Amino acid sequence: MCEFCTRHGEGKKWYENITNYTEEVFHRVNSEERLKAFLSGLSSSLRVDVERAYRWKRRLPRIYRLIAYPLVTRRLKKIHFGQVVPVEDIERILDSVGSVVRLPCVCRKVTTGKEKWYCLGIGMDLTPVFKDVPDFSAFERLSAGEARDFIRRLDADGMVHSVWTFNTPFIGAVCNCDRDCMAYRFQVELGIGKAMWKGEYVACVDPGKCSGCRECIRRCCFGAMRYDGKEMKCSVDLMKCYGCGICRVACRNNAVSLLDRAGVARVADEW
Secondary structure, three states: OOHHHHHHOOOOOHHHOHHHHOHHHHHHHOOHHHHHHHHHOHHHHHHHHHHHHHHHHHHOHHHHHHHHHHHHHHHHHHHOOEEEOOHHHHHHHHHHOOOEEEEOOHHHHHHHOOOOOOEEEEOOOOHHHHOOOOOOOOOEEOOHHHHHHHHHHHHHOOOEEEEEEOOOOOEEEEEEEOOOOHHHHHHHHOOOOOOEEOOOEEEEEOOOOOOOOOHHHHHOOOOOEEEEOOOOEEEEOOOOOOOOOHHHHHOOOOOEEEEEHHHOHHHOOOO
């Protein structure tokens, strides 16, 4: 299990510990006023702070890697980070929490200029906060069934699901990311900090079922799928795999499955 499970899981995966979605935990680590201030400044931070950090990385790459990257990552672990979660685990979360609202995605608005409704506010009812923040005020409530159907559609479209904290360990959101997501760009493309941690699983390809169609390669956002031209089969680069499971949907032959990361020695501690 990851460090968050050890600290906040109470023997479970930390995002399956429903206590972490409650008002009690929220008020222990955060407040409505602080969350409102954070969300109000999020769009500006994504535009300005990310670009500033990337300029420093390009200017002083070694110093940034040794000093700034760990500092940025440490701060995000405390205030706002995500972990990749496969669709089955997201569905169990949605069945367990009391409130689900759909929200416009600030990340996509920053990166594409378009308003796309890919985010879910979950658990504690934070609509009194959302209604006062322009980027989040146009929310809509969903039933658990509507939320599950929505997540399944996004899964089929290749979106990577993740849970996000607003001051750890309080979990308040499920995001559904692609290459337009700022968290993806921040971490995978720009490499300026770790905002989105790998999941509790890794993908595995059954060579007996794989036809070598390479749809999983086209689907994977993280470059974790490989193709062997000699064998005409696909396989997984375990060190790059985030365990999102999106590759499974693309496979016509059900050749891809997920394994518990903890049971795969090579990547058991690779997050």
